[in-house]
Structures are given as C-alpha cells and as structure tokens.
Amino acid sequence: MSENQFIVNIAGVTRSYRIGDSRLEVLRGIDWQVRRGSWSCLLGASGSGKTTLLNLIGALEKPDSGLLEVAGVDLGKLSRRAAAEFRNRKLGFVFQAYHLLPELTILENVMLPARLAGGGKADIRLRAEALLVTVGLAERLRHRPTELSGGEQQRAAIARALINGPELLLADEPTGNLDARSGQGILDLFTALRESHPTRSIVMITHNREIAQLADQVAELADGRLTVQE
Template sequence: MRQKSEVIDIVANNQSGQALVAAGIRKSYRSPLGPLEVLQGVDLEVQRGTILAIVGTSGAGKSTLLNILGTLDHPDSGVVEIAGRRVDHLKDRELARVRATKLGFVFQFHHLLPEFSAEENVMMPLLIAGADPASARSRAREALASVGLVERWQHRPAELSGGEAQRVAVARALVPSPELVLADEPSGNLDHGSAAALHDLLTSLARDRGQTFVVVTHNDRLASRADRVLTLESGRLRG
C-alpha cells in the first residue's frame, strides 16, 4: 500500500496544468461475502482541456471512482485534487461550492427532476448559482439545442425517450460551463447519429473552451476520440 507521505508528494508535485489529480484511491464495500475491495489504489492525472475515457467491465468500479472524483463519495484513503485544490478534507459547504462552480455531472441514470420540464431541469444549476430567470432560460435553450433537443423543452422526464432524457442531463451538466465534466456513459442510450453529435460537442468543448472531460464509456467510437483511454481492472487504472 502506498504511504500517505508518498501520496501527498504526488499531489504537491502537481503542476498547474492538471484539472484533476487522484492518488492512492482505495474504496471497499461491505458485502455478505466479506469486504469488496472495489478500488485498490487508483492513481490518475488529467490534463486541462483533454478528454480521458475510462473503460472496464460491468462492476469494475467505474461509477464508484467517478463519484469519488466528483466529491459525491469519500474514498477510504487517497487524495483528490480538483483544479489545483485538494478536496478530500473540505467541509460540506465548501464541497457544495466546488461542485457548483467547477464540476458538471452526467450520471449513469439521468437523475432529472421528475416534476420539472426539460428546460427547467437545465435552468436549475444556473438559478442555484444566482442567474436571473430570463438569462437562465435562454442559456438553457442554447444548451438543449447544442445536444439536438429543440422541440422538447416543455416535456417532463417521463414524457421524454431514454436518449432524450440523457441529452437533457448532458445539457444540464454543460450549461454552467464547468471546468471539469464527469460523465458516466453519456452516449449510453443514444443512436449512432445522436452519439456522434454528442462526441463532436464534447471534443469541441475540450478543444475550444479548455473544458476537461472524464468519461466512462463502453462506446468504442467515443473512446477512440478521447485523448487517453484507461481501463479499470482489478481495482486499478491501466493504460
């Protein structure tokens, strides 16, 4: 097991070009058959403005890792640094701020708010950040158009197809222009054409706006367009 001082050295040596650094991440779950050691020392550095794809078999721990990288879950040990700042010891209020200002999430299951329309779901992060409703609405419409949804603004999640709901979730993650987007199977429910359009969008956001993406995917085409592909296997990331 990596020594704590060694882990801290890795993070201290990080140059500012890294959007995300993780070192020595371990996580286990209790199970009736004994502890399930899902992450067994994950190390990771993601350069700003790049796309990292993470692949791996079902149950390998990809969503577990993404949740830890996005501060939604705590590792048993290890260090996470976002935009040059350690986040593993922040208090809840500070964490909420990091999430709201730096991060965008696309979850494996879209987690849209069922009572609200597509447009309102996408407006939500902007309203929470204090934007006025008129500008939030127009930015939400732009974001929905960028994922190819121009006629479903008023539909609630139950009135959207799986792929449409997924694209609303992508628009919601992208609308505040977060520095770092963590996406779990963002093109999972999409047909070829919609998936390709989404991949174009992510690539251009990384190139033109310097946004950074960590994308869990089973989609070979998306993986092939990433700057780097790592496989999560036996609790570790391999190149």
C-alpha cells in the first residue's frame, strides 16, 4: 500500500508539556496510519492525550519529535501562516461544544471558513445554504446559535466543517454534549456524509465503544501509547 493512500501518517511522534519544573509526557512515540476515505475512532480515558493527538493531526500544535504527515504535508515543517492555510483548505473541525460564533447567524457561521479562504461571497452563500439544507437546517439560516438546540448547533458546526470541502474531518466527541436522540442524529449525519463522499476521511474522538463500532479502524490511547485495531 503506497503512502499516498494514507491521509494521516504518524511515526514516532512524541509530545510533552512543561508543568512547573517537571515535564508531562502525553504521547510517547505514536505510530498511526489512517487510510484515505476511512472512518477512524480514537478511544481513551480522560487525560490520555486524545485531544492532544487530534490537535497534532489538526496542525493546531506541533510534535516534539517524530514524523507527522497529514494529506501528504509534513506538519512539523509548517510555519504558523502555512498551518493556518492548511487547516482552512484541508481540514474540517467539529468540536464537542460546537464553538459557533454567537455574534454571527447560522448561515454566517457556516460561510466563515470559506470567507477566510477568500472567494466570491455569493458563491459561498449558495454553498453554505446548500449544506445547511443537507444537514436539515434550511429554516434556521438567519437564527443565532443561542436560538438553536444543541443538536441543531452541532449540525451547523458540521456544515461549517464541510464548507471548504476538506479531505479530513476531525471530530472531538461530537455527541458528547447531546442527548441520545440528538447524538444518534449526528452519527447518522456522519454516516450519510461518508456515503456521499467516500474519499473524505473522518477521525473521531469518542468515549463510546458503540460509536467506535461504526468505524473502519479503532485506535486506543493509554499511557501515551496507541494501539490500533483494524
């Protein structure tokens, strides 16, 4: 299998944080390869380093050592500016707490990554409206985030993550703040997305092993090390 088939290629990645006078080693030599078009779930106890690993894949921070390639780009060598552009063009983020900007309407929130990338506003608006129709929020375009339920906000966040057509979706416990019904709706949405875009990859953090069963690959972090099950 050629390396180009992997959307994520991690080898020997370490990451530690200085806490006072000591260092906390969070990731101790991680190796992980994620196939393009696959759905991978990342499991682990609280504080095991799942979010740190997702941040590394999302170019939000850099590893101390090791190789970290995402979509064929060595993230360790990216400048801050190049990393920002990389996140904007190649990645889509979905957070547990939705993180929609309260000052903007739902439509404006979805349009935001595309506006940061530049391009015609009319075209971006059309794409954002189409995505909001796809996630079932056609009637909520002009609403502010606080006027929506948690499930609806997460749908809007997913639409925002998709606006620039990312190669990789990074989801950090996307159902963590939702009730069972809303959570199931979000998982159905991910499943539908995967079916409609087979080349798009998903890396999702979850505590829920039932959700992990939906994935092609499950990786589990414990004591700073990763074990992968295909």
